Structure formats: C-alpha cells, structure tokens
Amino acid sequence: MQSSYIIILLAVLVGLYLLGMYNRLVVLLNRIKEAWSGIEVQLKRRTDLIPNLVSTVKGYAKHEKSVFENVTKARSALMGAQGVKDTQAAENMLSGALKSLFAVAEAYPELKANTNFQDLQKELSDTEDKIAYARQFYNSNVLSYNNSTKIFPNNLFASLFGFKEQEFFDVDEKETQPVKVDFEK
Amino acid sequence: MTVYSQISQNKRKTNIIVLLFFIFVSFLVYVIGRGMGYSGTSLFVFAFLLSFASSFFSYFYSDKIVLAMHKAVPADRKLHFDLYTVVENLSLASGIAKPRVYVINDLSPNAFATGRDYKHAVVVATTGLLQIMDRRELEGVIAHELSHIKNYDMLLMTIVSVMVGLVVYLTDFFMRSLWHRGSNRNNRQGSGIFLLISIILSLLSPLVATLLQLAISRKREFLADASAAYLTRYPEGLARALEKLRDTPVQLRTASNASAHLFIASPLKADSQSKPNWLVNLFSTHPPLTERVAKLRQM
Numbered sequence: 001m002q003s004s005y006i007i008i009l010l011a012v013l014v015g016l017y018l019l020g021m022y023n024r025l026v027v028l029l030n031r032i033k034e035a036w037s038g039i040e041v042q043l044k045r046r047t048d049l050i051p052n053l054v055s056t057v058k059g060y061a062k063h064e065k066s067v068f069e070n071v072t073k074a075r076s077a078l079m080g081a082q083g084v085k086d087t088q089a090a091e092n093m094l095s096g097a098l099k100s101l102f103a104v105a106e107a108y109p110e111l112k113a114n115t116n117f118q119d120l121q122k123e124l125s126d127t128e129d130k131i132a133y134a135r136q137f138y139n140s141n142v143l144s145y146n147n148s149t150k151i152f153p154n155n156l157f158a159s160l161f162g163f164k165e166q167e168f169f170d171v172d173e174k175e176t177q178p179v180k181v182d183f184e185k
Numbered sequence: 186m187t188v189y190s191q192i193s194q195n196k197r198k199t200n201i202i203v204l205l206f207f208i209f210v211s212f213l214v215y216v217i218g219r220g221m222g223y224s225g226t227s228l229f230v231f232a233f234l235l236s237f238a239s240s241f242f243s244y245f246y247s248d249k250i251v252l253a254m255h256k257a258v259p260a261d262r263k264l265h266f267d268l269y270t271v272v273e274n275l276s277l278a279s280g281i282a283k284p285r286v287y288v289i290n291d292l293s294p295n296a297f298a299t300g301r302d303y304k305h306a307v308v309v310a311t312t313g314l315l316q317i318m319d320r321r322e323l324e325g326v327i328a329h330e331l332s333h334i335k336n337y338d339m340l341l342m343t344i345v346s347v348m349v350g351l352v353v354y355l356t357d358f359f360m361r362s363l364w365h366r367g368s369n370r371n372n373r374q375g376s377g378i379f380l381l382i383s384i385i386l387s388l389l390s391p392l393v394a395t396l397l398q399l400a401i402s403r404k405r406e407f408l409a410d411a412s413a414a415y416l417t418r419y420p421e422g423l424a425r426a427l428e429k430l431r432d433t434p435v436q437l438r439t440a441s442n443a444s445a446h447l448f449i450a451s452p453l454k455a456d457s458q459s460k461p462n463w464l465v466n467l468f469s470t471h472p473p474l475t476e477r478v479a480k481l482r483q484m
Contacts, residue, residue: 130274
C-alpha cells in the first residue's frame with residue numbers, strides 16, 4: 001500500500017518535471033524564431049537600400065560593370081535564401097560585393113562628395129551594425145536554448161520530444177570587421 | 186577578470202549591501218521601538234508611509250520630472266543620426282524595445298537613462314557628448330545606459346531611497362519626541378539603556394544609510410560598465426569614452442545632487458577629479474573614472 005503511493009508520487013514528480021522542461025524549451029525555441037525574424041528585418045532593410053546605392057554609383061562610375069553585377073547577384077541570392085546556412089552564405093557574399101563597390105567608389109571624388117551617396121553610406125554602415133547586433137542577440141538565444149537541451153537530465157528527454165540543436169549564425173572570419181569603407185564623417 | 190565574473194561579482198555585492206541595509210533598518214526600528222515604549226510601532230508605520238509616498242512619486246514620474254528639469258528635447262533621427270541609430274542597434278542586441286531618445290542642449294558631455302520600466306525608459310545625451318564621441322565610444326556610453334534600464338536600477342535605487350527616507354524620518358520623529366518626553370516623563374515606559382542607544386543611533390543612522398545608498402549606487406555603475414562591455418563586445422569603446430569624460434570636466438549647468446546618480450559620470454565637478462581622495466569617493470554616486478577605465482581594460 002505504502003509503496004504504491006510512493007510510486008504514484010514519483011510518477012507525478014517526473015511528469016511535472018517533463019512538463020516544465022517541455023514548456024521552457026518551447027519558449028526558448030520561440031525566442032530564437034523571434035530573434036531570427038529580427039535579423040531578417042535588417043537584411044531586408046539592407047537589400048532595399050542597394051538598388052538606390054547602385055544607381056547612384058552608376059551615375060559616376062559607369063564602367064565598373066562587374067562590380068554592379070556582383071552586388072546585384074549577391075542581393076538576389078540573399079533575397080531567395082532559405083534557412084540559416086543559406087542566408088549566412090548569401091550574407092557573406094553580399095558583404096564582400098559591397099566592400100568592393102565602396103572600394104571602387106574611393107576612386108571617384110565627385111561620387112564621394114555626393115550627399116545622396118554619403119547618406120546611403122551612413123545608412124548601410126548602420127544597417128551592418130544592426131545586422132551584427134541582431135545576430136548577436138540571435139546567437140545568445142541559440143546558446144541558452146542549446147544549453148537547456150544539453151544539461152543533465154534534460155539531455156535524456158529533449159531529443160525524445162523532437163527538440164533539435166539549433167544553428168548559430170556565424171560570420172566569415174574576414175567579415176568580423178565591419179565593412180571598412182571610411183564611414184566616419 | 187572576465188566580463189562574466191565582473192557581472193556576477195557586482196550583482197552579488199549589491200545583494201549583500203541591500204541585505205545589510207535591511208538588517209540595519211530592522212535593527213534601528215527595533216531599538217527605537219524599545220527606546221520609545223509603546224508608540225514605536227505607529228511611528229514606524231507613519232515614517233514608512235511618508236518615505237514610500239515621496240519615493241514612489243519620483244519613481245513613477247522620474248522620466249517626466251528629469252526631462253523637464255534638464256530641458257531635454259526628443260532626438261531627431263536625421264540630426265542626431267549616430268545617437269538615434271546607436272540606441273536602436275543596442276536595443277536590438279539586448280532584445281528590449283527601443284527607449285525614447287532625448288537630447289539636452291549643454292556643452293558638458295554626459296548622458297543618463299531613467300524611467301520606471303522598459304516601456305517608460307528614456308535615454309538622454311547632451312549635445313556636448315555627441316560632439317566629442319565617435320560612434321564606437323557613443324556605443325559604449327549608450328550600452329552603459331541601456332544596462333541600467335535592463336538591470337532595473339531605477340527600481341533598485343527607489344527601494345533603497347525608500348529605506349533611506351525611512352531612516353531619516355524615523356530618527357527625526359524620535360528626536361522630536363524626546364522634547365515631548367521632557368514635559369510629561371511619567372507616562373512613558375521606554376527603558377533607559379535602549380533610550381541611550383536610540384539617541385546615539387538616531388544621530389548616526391542618517392549618515393550610515395546615505396553611505397550605504399551611495400555604495401549601492403557605485404556597485405551598479407560597475408555592473409552597468411561590465412554589462413555594457415558584454416553588450417558591445419568592445420570594452421575599449423566605453424573605456425575611451427570615460428577617459429574623454431574625465432579629461433573634459435565641464436560641470437553640467439543643471440547638475441544637482443538630486444539627479445547625479447542617473448548620469449554616466451557624476452555631473453558634479455568635485456567627483457570627477459582624476460584622483461579623488463577616499464573621503465570624496467565615499468560620498469560620491471560614481472566610482473572614480475580612472476578605476477572604471479582600469480576595470481574595463483582588464484576585461
């Protein structure tokens with residue numbers, strides 16, 4: 001008699017623990033999703049700025065065709081990207097293409113003096129910052145989720161309920177420096 | 186010391202000081218209660234309500250009061266591009282909604298944050314600050330301010346100031362009641378030794394309470410520095426900004442003791458000397474800038 005009570009009590013405790021773990025992981029997973037949409041907003045902001053930038057630069061530097069093509073190609077790759085891995089690759093490609101675009105702009109003093117171009121530069125560099133910070137927030141959410149699935153005894157049950165490890169949004173080594181066209185004033 | 190251990194160390198130290206504060210206040214209430222005999226309890230309730238009411242008001246309307254006091258105007262995205270976007274970006278990084286951004290037209294470089302919760306938070310910078318800081322340095326300063334908001338320092342300092350107010354009112358009432366006692370000493374039954382201790386405590390307590398409050402304020406500054414370093418992943422930005430603040434000691438025109446604890450560096454000139462002596466430091470809302478820079482460089 002006595003022992004059956006103990007068993008029931010134990011079962012209830014385990015059930016409560018599993019319920020708590022499940023709910024907590026769902027919350028953490030949703031935070032990751034929200035953080036990801038935060039990144040997407042900023043990536044969209046950047047892709048929106050690009051056509052304007054390209055046409056402004058084109059007005060002064062018509063001959064640099066390959067640079068424009070690269071930027072446009074990278075932009076559409078980013079817009080079509082699905083999932084973390086794809087987005088990451090396209091993101092890195094676009095950053096590289098933009099870097100060479102700004103490097104080209106250096107050779108055209110009139111372009112550099114154009115206020116429209118200066119504004120775009122400022123906005124783009126700010127968007128780079130925003131992407132970096134949104135990514136940092138995303139990664140810290142992934143970290144706390146992954147930690148929760150891996151600590152004992154959660155690790156025994158997490159995969160049972162289909163909680164998979166989430167990917168970090170990493171950057172190219174080269175890209176860890178912000179796009180270094182001199183944006184400061 | 187790493188950023189993580191600095192953050193947890195400063196949190197632990199605040200908890201310890203707050204705990205000490207509670208013990209101190211309970212002790213004071215007990216002793217004065219014994220010293221006064223039966224009327225101690227009602228005195229305590231009255232002092233608490235008075236202190237609570239005054240602090241609660243300033244907590245609830247802190248954003249409006251301080252903004253009006255310093256004549257702050259809303260920042261413009263075009264005009265104050267760096268300030269505005271840096272606040273946006275760091276809010277993204279810390280996952281809180283962007284607080285409102287204001288500017289004070291004053292040459293003295295400084296910044297502060299206030300507001301009772303995330304929704305009512307405001308970040309304010311002087312035009313002097315915007316002039317001398319580059320974007321990375323500004324990020325450090327703003328990250329420090331956002332950390333105050335995120336760590337609920339406004340709430341903490343309000344609770345602390347309720348306790349300080351309680352001590353001040355309580356001891357004040359007690360000393361006043363002694364006058365009364367002289368005229369009708371027969372119907373009081375407070376015991377002699379407690380009466381004596383109560384008098385000594387009443388003289389010292391307001392000072393002790395104020396010193397504890399200031400100690401908590403200084404720990405929160407260190408905590409906000411460490412959190413800012415964690416948020417920006419670039420402690421050097423804030424370190425450089427603090428050095429610049431140290432080297433341009435122009436006092437804020439609207440500076441006063443009332444709002445000094447809100448700012449990134451103390452707006453009062455005496456506190457911003459590069460090497461203040463221990464006595465000045467004891468009575469200051471902020472740790473010396475040189476020490477803060479040194480801690481940031483260790484991270």
